Amino acid sequence: EVQLVESGGGLMQPGGSLRLSCAASGFIVSCCYMIWVRRAPGRGLEWVSVIYSGDTTDYADSVRGRFTISRDNSKNTLYLQMNSLRAEDTAVYYCAGSSFVGAFDLWGQGTLVTVSS
Amino acid sequence: DIVLTQTPLSSPVTLGQPASISCRSSQSLGHTDENTYLSWLQQRPGQPPRLLIYKVSSRFSGVPDRFSGSGAGTDFTLKISRVEAEDVGVYYCMQVTQFPYTFGQGTKLEIQ
Numbered sequence: 001e002v003q004l005v006e007s008g009g010g011l012m013q014p015g016g017s018l019r020l021s022c023a024a025s026g027f028i029v030s031c032c033y034m035i036w037v038r039r040a041p042g043r044g045l046e047w048v049s050v051i052y053s054g055d056t057t058d059y060a061d062s063v064r065g066r067f068t069i070s071r072d073n074s075k076n077t078l079y080l081q082m083n084s085l086r087a088e089d090t091a092v093y094y095c096a097g098s099s100f101v102g103a104f105d106l107w108g109q110g111t112l113v114t115v116s117s
Numbered sequence: 118d119i120v121l122t123q124t125p126l127s128s129p130v131t132l133g134q135p136a137s138i139s140c141r142s143s144q145s146l147g148h149t150d151e152n153t154y155l156s157w158l159q160q161r162p163g164q165p166p167r168l169l170i171y172k173v174s175s176r177f178s179g180v181p182d183r184f185s186g187s188g189a190g191t192d193f194t195l196k197i198s199r200v201e202a203e204d205v206g207v208y209y210c211m212q213v214t215q216f217p218y219t220f221g222q223g224t225k226l227e228i229q
Contacts, residue, residue, distance in 0.1 A: 035218065037166070044223040045158075045166065045209055050216070058216045094165050102154045102213060103171030110165050 002026035002106060004078075004095050009111030016085050016115070022078040022095030022108055030073040033098040036080045038091035039110075048093070049080065063089075085115045119143055121210050123221035129229035130200045138224045140210035142191040147214070154214040157186055157195045160223075161206040169208075170195065202228060 004027070008020040020036070022029075036048040049059045049069040057069050068081040078095050092112050096104040120143040130136045138157075146153045157170040168177045170186035173193060183198040197204060205228060210221040 039160075044207070045160070045211075045220045047211075047218040047220065050218065060217055096166075102152060103156045103168055103177070104211075104213070105168045105171075105177060107165040107167065 002099075004097060004106055004108035006093065006095055006108040006111040009093065009113045011114045011116065012085050013117050014086060014115055017081070017083045018085065018113060020080040020082065020093055020095075020111055020113070022080075024076045024078070024097070027076075027097055027099065027106060029071050029076055029078050029097065033104075034069075034071065034078050035096050035098075035104060036069060036078075037094045037096060038089075038113075039094070040088070040091040043091075046091075051078070082113070085113075087115050089113060090115050118217055119146070119212055119215055119219050121212060121219055121221040123208075123210060123224050125224060126222060127225045127227065129227045130197075131229055132202060133199050136197040136200050136204075136226060138195045138208055138210075138226075140188075140193045140195070140221050142193070142212065145190050146193075146212050147190065153189065154212060155186075155188070155193050156211045156213065157184075158209045158211060159204075159206050160209065161203075164206075166209065197226075200226070200228070 003025045033052040035050045051069045066084045092110040094110045095108045097106040122141045124139045158166040160166045174186045207223045
């Protein structure tokens with residue numbers, strides 16, 4: 001079964017750090033475009049970051065310089081290192097993969113990140 | 118950045134009746150490879166997003182044929198021919214033609 005499973009969410013104080021993981025099974029994270037998307041309470045989906053060919057990366061302006069996307073091919077896992085967390089980073093974070101060009105067809109269940117003092 | 122504007126933001130629909138959601142882009146979503154990378158996703162309550170339609174009008178595997186997508190350039194539409202109870206949720210258009218990827222604000226489909 002093809003599956004993406006996120007972990008690493010939790011409660012963190014402002015200014016703190018968290019690392020989210022997205023473990024894949026039945027799917028090779030290194031092959032394809034992989035993204036992180038978040039949904040803050042009461043709001044819509046927001047794209048956060050992408051990693052693609054040659055481990056090229058890009059970020060939303062709201063997280064650039066604070067978040068880092070990466071993948072470990074040996075563990076078939078995608079990561080999102082989140083530093084200098086702010087209250088507005090509170091959201092459910094989803095990883096997603098594109099098994100074919102032009103759309104993200106594989107989604108994890110999400111992990112909740114709460115940033116609060 | 119490409120801005121996607123969805124209308125309506127809320128859509129009360131009677132079971133068995135059609136529903137339509139519009140997504141307008143601030144610029145053309147045509148890619149240099151001649152594809153248009155506009156997708157529609159459904160997010161049911163408590164669930165992750167689910168891909169329904171990709172490249173404007175291609176229905177993803179397992180998606181019921183009551184869902185259809187159309188459009189070109191900057192104007193796109195998702196149609197549900199006959200709404201069923203399981204269709205309740207929030208629908209998003211998403212463009213992956215250009216970075217940063219962007220989503221529409223979401224349209225909440227409710228049964229009235």
